[in-house]
Amino acid sequence: MKKSFTNKPVLIMVIAxxxxxxxxxxxxxxxxxxxxxxxxxxxxxxxxxFAFKASNSIAGFFSNxxxxxxxDLENARLKQxxxxxxxxxxxxxxxxxxxxxxxxxxxxxxxxxxFEYVTAKVIGRSxxxxxxxxxxxxxRSRGIEVGMPVISGDGLIGKVTxxxxxxxxxxSIIDSTVTVAVTVERTRDNCMVRxxxxxxxxxxxxxxxxxxxxxxxxxxGDIIMTSGIGGIYPKGIRVxxxxxxxxxxxxxxxxxxxxxxxxxxxxxEVMVITDFGGAG
Amino acid sequence: xxxxLLVLSLLLAFWLDTIFFNLVGLYGMMRPDVMLAVTxxxxxLMGPAPAAAIGFxxxxxxxxxxxxxxxxTALTYMLSGVAGGLFFHKFYADNLVIPxxxxxxxxxxxxxxxxxxxxxxxxxxxxxxxxATYIIPCFLLTGGxxxxxxxxxxxxxxxxxxxxxxxxxx
Numbered sequence: 001m002k003k004s005f006t007n008k009p010v011l012i013m014v015i016a017x018x019x020x021x022x023x024x025x026x027x028x029x030x031x032x033x034x035x036x037x038x039x040x041x042x043x044x045x046x047x048x049x050f051a052f053k054a055s056n057s058i059a060g061f062f063s064n065x066x067x068x069x070x071x072d073l074e075n076a077r078l079k080q081x082x083x084x085x086x087x088x089x090x091x092x093x094x095x096x097x098x099x100x101x102x103x104x105x106x107x108x109x110x111x112x113x114x115f116e117y118v119t120a121k122v123i124g125r126s127x128x129x130x131x132x133x134x135x136x137x138x139x140r141s142r143g144i145e146v147g148m149p150v151i152s153g154d155g156l157i158g159k160v161t162x163x164x165x166x167x168x169x170x171x172s173i174i175d176s177t178v179t180v181a182v183t184v185e186r187t188r189d190n191c192m193v194r195x196x197x198x199x200x201x202x203x204x205x206x207x208x209x210x211x212x213x214x215x216x217x218x219x220x221g222d223i224i225m226t227s228g229i230g231g232i233y234p235k236g237i238r239v240x241x242x243x244x245x246x247x248x249x250x251x252x253x254x255x256x257x258x259x260x261x262x263x264x265x266x267x268x269e270v271m272v273i274t275d276f277g278g279a280g
Numbered sequence: 281x282x283x284x285l286l287v288l289s290l291l292l293a294f295w296l297d298t299i300f301f302n303l304v305g306l307y308g309m310m311r312p313d314v315m316l317a318v319t320x321x322x323x324x325l326m327g328p329a330p331a332a333a334i335g336f337x338x339x340x341x342x343x344x345x346x347x348x349x350x351x352x353t354a355l356t357y358m359l360s361g362v363a364g365g366l367f368f369h370k371f372y373a374d375n376l377v378i379p380x381x382x383x384x385x386x387x388x389x390x391x392x393x394x395x396x397x398x399x400x401x402x403x404x405x406x407x408x409x410x411x412a413t414y415i416i417p418c419f420l421l422t423g424g425x426x427x428x429x430x431x432x433x434x435x436x437x438x439x440x441x442x443x444x445x446x447x448x449x450x
Contacts, residue, residue: 022351129410197406
């Protein structure tokens with residue numbers, strides 16, 4: 001034992017292990033990036049952006065090798081248009097319902113969607129299945145702060161959990177340690193979703209739970225939106241679609257499996273909501 | 281020593297692990313841990329101290345940029361370098377079983393450290409399902425990649441490392 005403490009390499013190793021464990025402990029909670037992390041990030045971020053773009057090009061090249069016909073391209077374009085149309089239709093339905101409710105109550109207090117956004121590119125992603133974090137190319141220099149909600153054209157992505165000078169990390173809603181307060185768009189029931197731990201398939205899912213009403217009320221195809229409860233995310237952002245309703249809630253407490261509206265595997269651009277004054 | 285080759289290998293490993301495998305995917309989420317394989321192989325060829333330093337540096341960079349908890353990957357890669365270094369000068373560099381099995385064991389350890397961290401953070405992963413569908417394929421793939429990397433390093437780096445050792449002894 002005494003020899004271990006006089007052995008310089010062992011001593012350095014022990015100190016390094018202790019320091020890394022302390023770092024891991026403190027970094028487990030949301031915080032702004034310490035100066036050392038920040039400095040490394042500022043220097044390496046341009047290289048990282050270039051590497052990610054190059055990788056995308058390589059992946060795109062191989063993808064195009066097998067996907068070059070006019071029909072494929074047309075199909076991709078039509079799918080994009082359909083998604084846009086569905087989002088517009090959903091926005092309209094949501095606004096109409098909200099308007100109806102607020103007219104009935106005669107207590108209008110504002111509507112959703114009128115936020116300021118900063119767009120960003122995804123430049124990296126956490127490896128492995130244990131956590132799901134995205135790295136994007138904007139940070140404190142663009143007014144980004146911890147807790148700001150992040151969305152894409154398809155719906156909710158997550159929230160900012162670490163901020164550097166010109167980059168930040170976003171913990172996505174498919175991370176199995178994250179929960180989001182949501183509403184079933186058709187029935188207006190409030191409940192929660194959290195990420196499903198997923199190893200076998202590349203398509204991530206969400207678990208919907210704490211649904212207060214009768215299960216039969218929920219059907220596959222129901223749309224799930226953020227409820228705004230808790231103040232972390234704005235109300236009315238699309239989260240996903242109910243895929244499967246679970247009947248054995250007594251044992252698992254899960255009411256349904258939800259397919260996220262965002263394709264987390266092919267995210268390239270996101271928007272950070274910078275003026276949402278929630279509790280996030 | 282072909283330093284440029286070593287630097288290029290480290291950069292390639294970093295790129296493969298943090299960007300490429302995320303974009304292309306293999307089957308589901310399973311993937312080899314190339315940086316860990318490189319660290320173990322360098323440990324066997326260069327000794328524990330340089331391998332631990334390399335593992336620490338690459339792991340910390342990966343943590344800072346991509347991972348939710350900073351320090352855990354650095355810790356596991358550093359320990360992997362030390363684990364590989366335990367066999368430095370104790371076996372012939374031709375022995376491929378040692379680095380392969382060490383890389384598999386280190387990958388197994390790394391995934392379990394991250395599993396514990398995720399449980400502490402609030403996740404409830406189904407252990408046996410995760411073990412069967414993710415941890416086992418990952419450590420098998422990592423062992424396989426380490427075998428290939430060790431073959432490459434042995435061919436391209438070992439002779440010069442051996443010469444350096446010989447000069448030191450003189």
